[in-house]
Amino acid sequence: MARSSADDLDLKRACEVAIEGTKHKVFLSIRVAKSRGVWGKAGKLGRQMAKPRVLAITTKSKGPRTKAFLRVLKYSSGGVLEPAKLYKLKHLSRVEVVQNDPSGCTFTLGFDNLRSQSVAPPQWTMRNKDDRNRVIHSILNLCKEILPRLPKVVGVDVVEMALWAKENTSSVTNQVNTQVGPDATDMAQNGSQVTVEKDLVSQAEEEDMEALLGTYVMGIGEAEAFSERLKRELLALEAANVHALIENEPLVEQVLQGLETATICVEDMDEWLGIFNVKLRHMREDIESIESRNNKLELQSASSKVLIDELDKLLERLVFPPEYAACLTGGSLDEVRVVKCIEACEWLIGAIHSLEVPNLDPCYEKMRAVKEKRAQLEKLRSTFAKRALEYLRNYFDTMVDFMINEKSFFSERGQLKRPDHAELRFKCRVYARLLQQLKNIDKNSLRAVRKAYCHGLNLFLRREAREYSNELRASIKVAKCPIISLETGTGPNQMGNVDTSAVSEAYSKMLAAFIPLLVDESSFFAHFMCFEVPANVNDNRNNSSELRALNEYLQALLDGIQEDFHALVDWAFKIDPLRCISLHGITERYLSGQKADTAEFVHLLLDDLETRISTQFGKFVDEACHQIERNERNVRQMGVLAYIPSFYDLANVVPTLAKFYHQASESYEQACTRHINMVIFIQFERLFHFARRIEELMQNCTPEEIPFQVGLSKADLRKMLKYSMSGVDKTIYAMYKKLQKNFTSEELLPSLWDKCKKDFLDKYESFLKLVAKIYPSEPIPSVSEMRDLLASM
Template structure:
């Protein structure tokens, strides 16, 4: 018998090397052939399948007190070295099946329950060399499953008796070789117990084993007589079955008796079944009747509940559709007197709520389409239109009646000798009575407010214009003005510079204009704010309740300024939450235009009246207007701010008219007559600017600065034109006038930046005129001397300095002649120069400074001449600069 590969120590060592590092111990390793093919009828594997050599190894691993068992499949690599291919856990082994198509019985498959879910068409088949190898491997697997796992897999295709006989006969000692460290192979005997191959002990109990031995002992036969033993057992089984049939036949009377009892019981059961069927039909009919009765009762109960709910809902709907007679009476024909306004407001509130209650989603959409609801809505709409028409007509007549009553009473307006401040407290009190009515009219019909707003604006506009006209007329008539001197006299050409033009006291003009603004601007602001809230515009208030735009600035009686608290804000709480709406704001501004339009003419009349009395008072009025305009930020788009802006433009226009006329008079100087000395408008401008600064009082700076710029520009341009008419005396006229401009405006230029700019401009022009005039005088007296020096300077650009004495007219002899003619009697020439400077100068106070400038200029020119002459004519002698300075000092 060939040696089994299970005893190959080298194979076991190769397997251990392949799984090195896994902490597993090889129990058995054996060579097998792996295939997936189907066995044909001849007992051979199909040709297209390939058998692959493999090694199956059983390994165990100790983990504490637990032992794990594995089945490993190893394959040969290209170098013939074993390497691990697959690993199966024996705890998942569920079936061991020997392939019946293999006549040798050496082929089997192993089934694992953890891979049942995979669609494996052909599980691997393992073919051993012989039956001994197969039995040895399978016994080892079964033994480990029994010891380690405590259970056995299902075994198919193997005769248990055959396996037991094989296990009993094949219990030889197996030699195992172990590789020691020194490389020597030691053989040791391994018993059956050590290899754990005692399968019969594991498969059957001790009692079963004894019975089997007794049974086998009664027969003298070997393993080859198994077929005869099987035939004998079949014959004995057939004999036992025949004996059982005979015994059954002998018990026939008992069976007949049992059958008769069964038949009588069957008859009773059939009768009972028939009765039960009858009772079942009757019960079914009764159940159907009961169900029908319950259904009818449920329907009646549901109908009763629904009818009750419907009646309640209809009662609510009828209550909602009912129009109270007292409200209907007020809506269709009630009085709008003050005593009945509470009832009217209550009727409006009811009507508004009733209309809102008939709209979806306040009412169920199903009810909204009902005929009764539609008819009631039409009835309410008719009530609404009737009430809105009656209320609108009453309010239009009421507004007109209030204003007509006030206009017919003269005590409301200013009269001769008495200025009357407009008082609208009573008017607003009466209007406020109908404020809540207007709120409800807006909620009922928003379009009805347009005609009411126009009617209110039209009526109140008449009152406001009448009050403004009478107040402005009496204000002008009662203003006393001191007119000892015409304020415009400075524009006349004949007045001298020393005359006083400030004798007129026109401060009352400015005070009258301020009083007009103090009285009417807060009034117009309050009227605008009251109108916006009273007529239900959804915009914020123009000023806080009870506030005024600028306060009392002039000290006049202002006790009534806060008598109107504009409590209209309390009419509807929603007003406090209103947001700015551009459409509403545009409508408000348009309405305010109708309310206040035309009143600006009376303000313009006061401005024009003040301008005629004193044009310079436009400066004060401009400052007053600016202060009021800066206080109207809350009314950025309102009529009052537009009015103040127009007034500011009107004042600016009048002042610009005054400036243009003054500039025209400056340009209109008589150019046919020779102008000498200081022109008349120079000192008059100084006086005018002083007075203008007094009127500014911290306001209207830009207006005055623009006037200064225009005045001075025209003055300087006109001065230059006048000076050019006589070139001989041009510089004298310029320096005298520029000097006079500086002297007259010295103090103002220190505090007014605009005048300081023109002061420096005049100073530069003065210096230029002085330089030109002094140079002309010097050249007039010493023309030959300095002309000689100029010729030398011209030649130095083209020839060398040492060649200049040889030029025609520039020899040393020519130099001596020039010096003799120019410097002999130099004191007389200097005295003549002083007389010429003094001759045409009208402003004697300028002579000392001009003479000092003249002497300095002459010394500078002479110094330049001496340096030039010493360079060209080094051997010549001429008076030094020090000698010339001494001569000038002695003059």
């Protein structure tokens, strides 16, 4: 026999996957064909409309109760099972086998909760009667086990069902035990027990029926005759049963009266139980309501306590001392009360920060009391910032006016007074902490205070520099050096008689007095006015924006003071232009010593002075060169060195001039080399021209080929040597006279002549080596002969 689809574990698993999440357990799953029949029409089963379906009997446990369901699953387009219909078995009222189907494998299921009874119920067709009996048998067993009633079965022979159950219960039970598990096994065992012991007939009746069937089967050959005989005997048995019931009618009446009395008692008890159940439900609801209100009251009490604590903390922030408010809004800011004002400022800043997130819980930020308090604090801050700005601005103006009008702070005629700002800084430091608080309260007001300070102190510093510079120039009496002039014959003898060193000393005093002062003022201003910049500008933590702002204020503080330094440089240049050399050295020494400072203005001032001095000295040199060029043909040659006789002497004393000295020496050596080469080539032009042609040809020709070139034969060599070496002593003497003619300084001629002889011998030696490669057999004067000739002159 073919294997039933109810034993297909893959089908069972597919059903479990389809209903996953519903907590239903699959008790039985089997493949069926669904068709739609028509009530009252016979002979048509509608198999042409049959659709494949799967019937699954499932159970769901809910506490001690178990519910049974009948699920219909269909195949999706992808061949996957998916739920289609769900029926509760407690509503199953009728199981009817369709009589029009000769195979007996088609049946319908009737449910009493279907809304429309006019539509024919679906017909389920099994593959064989075993599958049909198995489904009906499983449904009946579940209904007997967990439901109070059984559905009506129509069209099925009771005897046939009993015999089938006896033959197939053990195998079904074993299969279910193997495939499903413990729960399904228990259900199957219970079902088999119900089938055997509690089913349509008892075990004894079943044995008697088997014996009877055996007897009848042995004597009867046709089933129809046997069936008719059984019907007649059944009618006889029913008549006998009816007669027995009629005879026992009094007993039945008593039983019915007892049942009626018991029913009345049960109904009364059920009514009382219903009443008590309602009262208990109301009581339970009242208890739950009381507990809920109690929990809310406890939560409200705890929340109120926490809220009161938070509000107390908030009130502490909202309350401010009246003496601080009075100090911030009125009264003077003199030295006596400034300490109290600083304390009030510290409290104000802390109060403002305490009302800001994250110091304040965001839930309090929009409270009316917090907004009003914040507005009051903002008003206090604005009021104090205006008062502090006005007071400090007036204070600085008054202090600067006093110092400008006091003559003892400045240099006077005959009395050079070095600037001293110790008293000024002492008066300012009193308000240093107040400025720090003002920065925290209102940065715009601090910027206005900085501008006022820079404006007032700038006037005082410029006045000091002007008076000091004027007195320096007035105290030095130096005769003005004459301008270098070739036209009037002014030379080094006239210039060397004037001592102008006092000019350099005056410039050095000016820098010594004001450069450290300006650096200190810059540093003091940066700290006093609360700039957050380090002492070293190369610090990685440097705030570039703060440093840029500081330099802008320092420009306003010190701007204009450079005019007095410029005037001093111009004055020194007019007295002695050569003083620019010493002034440049002094300036560079101060510039190299101030590189680590934050006072950028001082660096710019020194750079500007250095540039101005270099420009002035450049003008002087350009003018001297212009006079030399303009008068070189009209005046006796004096040379260049005579016009700056003190430069080489100054280079030994002033270290700054060392680099210029080396530059001049290098230029001198190069000029001497060029002049000597010119003199040598003029006197021995044909000799060295011949050598140059040989060197050019050797780049492309071998030494053996050169004597065959035009103008380079041995005859040409002998002709050139005869012209160049005849009277060579006179030629060398002419070279010496050429050098002597171009120099007025006799002390330079010997060294220059020695260099000329050395360079000539080097060039001549190179010429001999070159000729020896090309013309090895030609007699030419040797280097030693030429050296002896030069030494004898």
